[in-house]
Amino acid sequence: MADKKSRMSPKELDALMEEISDELCYVRESNREYSKEWRYLTDFIHWKGLDEEYRQFRQEAVVEDDPNNPFPYLVMPAEVKSAG
Numbered sequence: 479m480a481d482k483k484s485r486m487s488p489k490e491l492d493a494l495m496e497e498i499s500d501e502l503c504y505v506r507e508s509n510r511e512y513s514k515e516w517r518y519l520t521d522f523i524h525w526k527g528l529d530e531e532y533r534q535f536r537q538e539a540v541v542e543d544d545p546n547n548p549f550p551y552l553v554m555p556a557e558v559k560s561a562g
Contacts, residue, residue, distance in 0.1 A: 486494065523532050539552040 523529060538554060540555050542550045542553045
């Protein structure tokens with residue numbers, strides 16, 4: 479059973495619901511933008527004739543371990559060995 483002190487007032491609940499609604503709108507808009515970008519990327523890969531190379535990259539890519547780079551990239555394993 480919930481403690482009476484932990485219950486929200488209607489005003490607090492409304493504020494929380496508005497915050498959740500705003501966040502959901504943001505997530506939906508972001509998803510629309512990412513979907514557009516995904517479409518351009520996949521169509522570009524196909525247009526350039528890189529479908530097979532992309533499939534190979536998806537299967538074999540590894541995270542580059544570079545302590546000087548705070549945002550590592552996915553690379554092919556041969557590139558990791560030759561960089562070191």
